Amino acid sequence: MNSTLLKRLFAIAIFQFSIFNLSITSAQTTFFHRYTVYFTDKNNNPFSVAHPEDFLSSRSLLRRSNQNISVDALDIPVTPQYVDSIRSTGVQVLYTSRWLNCATIFTFDSLALQHIREFPFVIKMDSVANIHPLPQNQNSNSELLPLKTECINNSYYGLGEKQITQVQGQVLHQQGFKGEGMLIASLDAGWTNSQVLLVFDSLRNRGGILTTKNFVNPAQSVYGFSNHGSSTLSAMASNLPGLFVGTAPNADYVLLLSEEAAGEHPVEELNWVAAAEYADSIGADIITSSLGYSVFDTVFTNSDTTVFNHTYADMNGNTTPCSIAAHIASQKGMIVCNSAGNSGGDAWHYITAPSDAEDILCVGAVDSNSVYAPFSGHGPSADERVKPDIMGRGAWTYVVNANTGVVSMSNGTSFSCPLIAGLVACLWQAHPGKTNLEIIDAVRMSGSTYDSPNDSMGYGLANFAYADLLLGNFNKQSLDNDWLKIYPSPFDDVLNLNVNVTATQNARFDFTDVTGRTILTICTEVYPGFNHIILSTQNLAAGIYFMRATANDVSVFEKVVKQ
Structure with missing residues (x-):
């Protein structure tokens, strides 16, 4: 064999070995498959605060303008060139966050990750999940699911009556405030069958679901994966008078899937951030989130164990990604309502992120007797702010079961949160000139334990009739020395009663x-504390009447005049 042939064979062998070695190297896979890449800056960015219409909707800008909130650097999107550079390595960019200045990616390729780490504009990269493959949807029903109920209530609210009147939500509805013009963003794990459930028939017919978006697997619909979102949505959006009516039946909604139902992974916090930013960009007024993060799935490899869990010290409002984002959402003029979590009886015991965020409403749970529900997460935040902020019915709460169409009782702060969020939307509708923080303050001040908050009830059970009056410059001291106030005098077809009682009871009014x-x-x-009762007196003829009011185990007589 001549030397030339030997050289050729050697060269071929070297080439084949190189290709073989390259294929092995490029095939190296990572155990984690989702990562968050953080950037150093937003330099060389084509977007600017001078032209916010390029990245924020007119509705989003109007919300800021109405509250004198300026567009700032946090609003500017991530530098597109940085995202393009990351994408050029072959990874899938799932989404970016302008508030945290980062991108969340999906990849198996360790060489691509190494390449990304070497970019000068990358400050760090965190592994956030080992989920693979991306979750796929479970098929929803295509046939309309009829409404089934455990029993029938003849009131307007049907089975929803007690959980709404317990927080005096009916007073807002009686004044015509049922959420019209308000946009509520629901962040959840999926909305199985919500496109066919009868309780949402009115919502669908009026086009009340403005859009949907899946941040877990962008290629998939949100109408699947989990029943949870359908149940939480039903507490707000149901509208079947006499059968089941929610707290904001006339509001508009966006459904944003941010939760991985099959496990608990840090990436879900980044999903939450991306969903909240999207809600901001399209102009949502309210974010309702019955999600919380504290303990994550432990990841075991051949050589290591990875624990992502938060500590209670992290619940200080400025440590976890989703809590930071929740506070930013508030700074952008939205009201964030987040469930306190169901760890009240567990080793964790406390609220979970992002309910520790500043300037939001962390919603805990009470039962039908307005007593603290033992599963509801405890405060305070790690930096000793009062948490939860407010309470609503979360034990034996009526919601829809997405698989059966049955409206029945369920437990969890997951249900007290949307119940409160819907009424917050109605309250803001009633007072459109108020800022988000003014609405939040009024809701807190309406709480049954506002003057003596504690770690289980926070500021106490919400009272939306009281919050409504507070926003109208109502003087709280007017009820301090008397349990009953009647107005106006004389009256026409409506008579208002402010009633202050010490315990849940039936009040009686005889004319x-x-x-x-x-x-x-x-x-x-009526329920402990302040109650605002609106009496329809259309059937009373004009004249003088004597009203006997009985509550607090006493009766009082008042002369009233209908004109």
């Missing part, structure tokens, strides 16, 4: 004419 004949009797359940 008699000047001859002593009983003309009208009204009975209604």
Whole structure:
């Protein structure tokens, strides 16, 4: 064999070995498959605060303008050139975060990760999940699911009556505030069958679901994966009078899937951030999130164990990504309502992120007797702010079961949160000139334990009738020395009663004419603290009446005049 042939064979062998070695090297896979890449800056960016219309909707800009909030550097998107450079390595960019200045990616390729780390504009890269493959949707039903109920309630609210009147939400509805013009962004794990459930028939027919977006697997619909979102949505958006009505039946909604239902991974916090930013960009007024993060799935490899868990010290409002984002969302003029979590009886015990964020409403749970539900997460935040901020019905709360169409009782702060969020939207609708922080303050001040907050109830059970009056410059001291106030005098077809009671009870109001004949009797359940009752008196003729009001184990008589 001549020397030339030997050289050729040697060269071929070297080439084949190189190709073989390259294929092995490029095939090296990482155990983690999702990463968050953080950038050093937003330099060389084509976007600027001078032209916010390029990246924020007109509705988003109007919300800022109405509250004198300026567009700033946090609003500017991530530098597109940085994202393009990362994408050029072959990884999949799932989404970016302008608030945290980062991108979340999906890849198996360790060489691509090494390449990304070497970019001068990359400050760090965190592994956030070992999920593979990207979750796929479970098929939803295509046929309309009829409404089924455990029992029928003849009131307007049907089965939803007690959980709404317990927080005096009916007072807002009676004034015509049912969420019209308000946009609520729901962040959850999926909305199985929400496109066919009868409780959402009115919502669908009026086009009340403005858009949907999946941040876990962008190629998939949100109508699947989990029943949870359908149940939380039903607490707000259901609208079947006499059967089941929610707290904001006329609001508009966006459904944003940010939760990985199959496990618990740090990437879900980044999903939450991306969803909140999207809600901001399209102009949402309210974010409701029945999600929380503290303990994650432990990751075991052949040589190592990775624990991502938060500590209670992290619940200080400025450590976890989703809590930082929740506070930024508030700074952008939105109201964030987040569940306190269901760890009250567990070793964790406390609230979970992002409910520790500043200037949001962390919502805990009470039962039908307004008593603290033992599963509801405890405060305070790690930096000793009062948490939870407010309470609503979360034990034995009526919501829809997405698989069966049954409206029945369920437990969890997952359900007290949307119940409160819907009424927050109605309250803001009633007071459109107020800022998000003014609305939040009024809701807190309406709480049953506002004057003496504690770690389980926070500021206490919400009272939206009281919050409504507070925003209208109502003087709290007017009820300090008397449990009943009646106005206006004289009245037309509506008579307002402010009632302050010490325990849940039935209050009775009897109207008699000047001859002593009983003309009208009204009975209604009232709850501890302030109650605002709106009595319809259309059936009363003009004249002088004597009203006997019975509550607090006493009766008082008042002369009232209908004109």
